[in-house]
Amino acid sequence: MKRFSKIALIAAAAVSTVTFQSCTDLEETIYEDITADNFFSSEGDYYSVLVNAYGNLRPLLWGYFNNSQISSDETIVPTRGGDWGDGGKWRELHQHNWTPVNPEVVGHWNDANKGLAQTNQFIFDLDAADPSIFSVYDLDALKAEARVLRAFYYFQLMDFYGGVPILETAAIDPENLPSRKTRKEVFEYIESELLAAVTNLKANHTSDQQGRVTKSSAHGLLARLYINAEEFSGTARWADAAAHADMVINSGEFSLESDFHDNFSADNAGGSEHVFVVPNVSAQGGMGLTFNMRTMHYNQLPSSPWNGFCTLADFYNTFDTADARHDIFLVGQQYDNDGNALTDRQGNPLSFTASLPGITGASETDGIRVVKYGIDPAESGGESGNDYVIIRYSDIMLIKAEALLRQSDEAGALSIVNDIRARAGAAARTSLSLDDLLEERGFELAWEGVRRQDLIRFGKFTNAWELKITTGEDYVKLFPIPESALGANPNIDQNPGY
Secondary structure, eight states: BBBBBHHHHEEEEEHTTTTTOOOOOOOGGGTTTTTTHOOSSSSHHHHHHHHHHHHGGGGGGTTHHHHHHTTTTTTBBBOTTTBSSSGGHHHHHHHHHHOTTHHHHHHHHHHHHHHHHHHHHHHHHHHOOOOOSSSOOOOOHHHHHHHOOOHHHHHHHHHOOOOOOOSSSSSSTTSSSSOOOHHHHHHHHHHHHHHOOOOTTOOOOOOOTTTTTTTHHHHHHHHHHHHHHHHSSSSHHHHHHHHHHHHHTTTOOOOOOOGGGGGGTTTTTTOEEEEEEEOOOOSSSSSOHHHHHHHHHHTTSTTTOOOOBBBOOOHHHTOOOSGGGGEEEEOOOOOOOSSBBBBOOOOOOOOOOSOOOOOOOOOBSBBEEEEOOOOOOOOOOBBBBOOEEEHHHHHHHHHHHHHHHOOOHHHHHHHHHHHHHTTTTOOOOOOOOOHHHHHHHHHTTSSSSSSHHHHTTTTTSSSSSSSSSOOOGGGGOOOOOOHHHHHHOTOOOOOOTT
């Protein structure tokens, strides 16, 4: 008889401490009445577990996003008096001197492993399912969706932490925990899972099931995997990146939104550029976007934002003010919806400055704020209902452009870039270098959680930038394995440099 909770806990402990640390006696957490034999009595039971596996994507909006953004030249969280000190964790992320106990580093590791453990268990249970009970749902399609989710959780771990154990059985022996695979081996596993899953995925879903992965979601992940393949596996795969980008482009399922900002509006569900998204409903509580809360001033919304995250002046200054994508930035005097000038908590004009005095000692109004996702008038407790876009169609187009450019097809790449620029009202480029393309990705994809990957791929991640010095050490391209994870599994070793 297979017990859910024990297997899920042990699977998580094999690579993480999500649940391992909270309970030293795993037997105490077993619910004897819930087993794989008596829970999965209908196909609806399987579907409900898959829904929960999708729910594990929601923490992306915190750890994955924060670590991607703040370690890049797009985002900084300065300490403002007694606010945003938080033991120095935000400063560590920006200045690349994080440690294995940084809460954001640990949190992302735990989030990804929690999703991985649950999704892995679900796949094992699907393998043991009775096919005869499935009539509404396609068993092969459900499994394919779960395999894509599992691949994406592995993708996160490989991207940020390098090689990790690959769990291939449901029951893990706590006395013989799995050892760490190489980053290349994890890359190849992700590749094989996505390629195997794509055949059984649906091309699209009904409007009430937006957010479920599709064939294009898998091809989009493969395009992202291959565009970063040289970093992940040691071998460039530009042609493969272009081929899978083409699978999305030629699917006929997507097109550029006529208005760039529609991609991120409060009612952006079902957007024409949404290749892979995390649906959100602010009214549910604990599931919505808080990006605007992180960046806007305390007095800018009734929900009293947190006044933290901002962008760097050097990054902001690369934007053309005539480009619609420049409109995501808040700088200068701020106003309410009726046009009245806002003030800070001391009654002074609420006017955001472009520059920061330092990474500490910032005032309430220092730093340019970024409001890319539209403000949700129905927000609940500061959480917006905007869907979070993991992969967007314009990103797929830019992946293809980059793959072409790296294979010496400047004309083909330039045509794609200019199509995207035209949508934003920006003048066409007449030539295109790799530095130009990185700049274009910054214009189009700012604050979408891809900048760290881009800087690494373009050889810029270890450079110095505003309020960050550098020793040029390549080891920071990987985050450290959390100390708690090393303690939970002695068969995992620490990344070099830490």
